[in-house]
Amino acid sequence: MDGLEPAIFENTAFTTPKPLSESTVAILTSAALHHPEQPGFDPRDTSFRKLDAARRDYRLGHWSQDVDQVGFGVDYNVVFPIDRLDELAANGTIGAVSDLHLAYAGNQFEVEGIRLDSGPEGAKVLLDAGVDVVLLTPV
Amino acid sequence: MSTLAHVLEANGLATVALGSVRGQLESTAPPRGLFCDFPLGRPLGKPDDADFQHRVLAHAFAMLERTEPGIEAFSEVISDESEVLSCPMPPRAESDEHPAVVEARALRPAYERTIARYGERLGAFRLMGPDEVPAAIATFAAVAGGAPWRDAGIPGIPARVVQDIRGYYEAAAVSLADHTPSAFEATRWFQHETEAGQAILGAKREMEAQGAKPGLWQYLTTGAAAD
Numbered sequence: 147m148d149g150l151e152p153a154i155f156e157n158t159a160f161t162t163p164k165p166l167s168e169s170t171v172a173i174l175t176s177a178a179l180h181h182p183e184q185p186g187f188d189p190r191d192t193s194f195r196k197l198d199a200a201r202r203d204y205r206l207g208h209w210s211q212d213v214d215q216v217g218f219g220v221d222y223n224v225v226f227p228i229d230r231l232d233e234l235a236a237n238g239t240i241g242a243v244s245d246l247h248l249a250y251a252g253n254q255f256e257v258e259g260i261r262l263d264s265g266p267e268g269a270k271v272l273l274d275a276g277v278d279v280v281l282l283t284p285v
Numbered sequence: 286m287s288t289l290a291h292v293l294e295a296n297g298l299a300t301v302a303l304g305s306v307r308g309q310l311e312s313t314a315p316p317r318g319l320f321c322d323f324p325l326g327r328p329l330g331k332p333d334d335a336d337f338q339h340r341v342l343a344h345a346f347a348m349l350e351r352t353e354p355g356i357e358a359f360s361e362v363i364s365d366e367s368e369v370l371s372c373p374m375p376p377r378a379e380s381d382e383h384p385a386v387v388e389a390r391a392l393r394p395a396y397e398r399t400i401a402r403y404g405e406r407l408g409a410f411r412l413m414g415p416d417e418v419p420a421a422i423a424t425f426a427a428v429a430g431g432a433p434w435r436d437a438g439i440p441g442i443p444a445r446v447v448q449d450i451r452g453y454y455e456a457a458a459v460s461l462a463d464h465t466p467s468a469f470e471a472t473r474w475f476q477h478e479t480e481a482g483q484a485i486l487g488a489k490r491e492m493e494a495q496g497a498k499p500g501l502w503q504y505l506t507t508g509a510a511a512d
Contacts, residue, residue, distance in 0.1 A: 223335070279301075
């Protein structure tokens with residue numbers, strides 16, 4: 147992570163959600179997850195992949211050598227806690243689990259493409275899916 | 286990650302961002318950030334521990350009650366204990382091939398057991414499949430032996446090729462070990478205890494000696510798995 151310049155935001159946007167028990171929750175991960183038939187992520191790929199909540203065949207496409215991969219290999223929930231969200235929806239803690247989730251590739255050297263293009267595009271995808279709350283997980 | 290949190294919030298979505306690097310979380314200041322002092326690659330902390338993962342989520346979602354931006358810290362810490370996995374290696378066939386190549390072939394049944402049990406979540410799938418791993422290792426062994434790295438036939442950008450080799454070995458290790466490896470435990474085994482790891486380390490040194498650009502050899506190993 148050293149050497150990566152963080153994006154600076156002078157004003158922090160802040161959205162107050164409706165009650166969690168009424169909210170639809172999605173996961174957005176920077177672990178470069180993708181389904182097998184989807185293209186993997188090139189190291190400077192700032193686009194995103196849509197992940198199907200009904201599937202569990204997620205591949206870890208992150209390129210950094212400094213990330214443990216075995217934890218995800220034996221339990222995807224340690225990066226992408228989709229089973230945990232299903233359990234929280236079942237017991238009423240959250241309103242619902244989104245049918246789709248998003249994955250980007252982290253450790254980008256340049257984030258303008260995410261800030262200006264693929265980030266807003268991903269936000270629209272989530273809003274169109276009825277999402278209220280997003281849990282962001284790195285890798 | 287935090288950039289996306291800012292963008293999502295600006296579009297009307299409430300967010301909580303988990304982060305394993307405190308400095309990064311503080312410098313990027315997501316609207317709601319939960320610092321989890323866990324090894325990189327395990328943002329929910331512990332695989333196969335639903336209770337632990339739920340504790341992380343409970344804290345994260347409680348942050349939705351905040352009325353202003355801020356960063357909080359999860360109360361439990363997972364330290365990297367620098368363990369090296371103890372892996373019983375399968376018997377190897379008699380062969381004139383490089384020991385690392387023979388080793389990789391011998392690990393294939395263990396690799397397949399992991400894929401059959403968990404799916405292809407880790408393994409060799411980025412640039413090559415498992416069939417190509419032994420030949421890829423042979424190219425690094427050749428470089429380690431002094432062959433010019435440009436002519437050795439490394440099947441792609443070296444660090445990316447190593448990702449697949451490492452994934453192949455770590456997948457095999459999951460089936461060979463008697464427990465779920467802690468973070469980087471299998472990586473240390475691969476990097477320090479296997480013939481393939483030694484071949485890659487030798488290739489890294491030789492590429493540096495041959496004047497290759499640092500970006501081409503310095504990422505062949507990871508500091509996260511250093512002794």
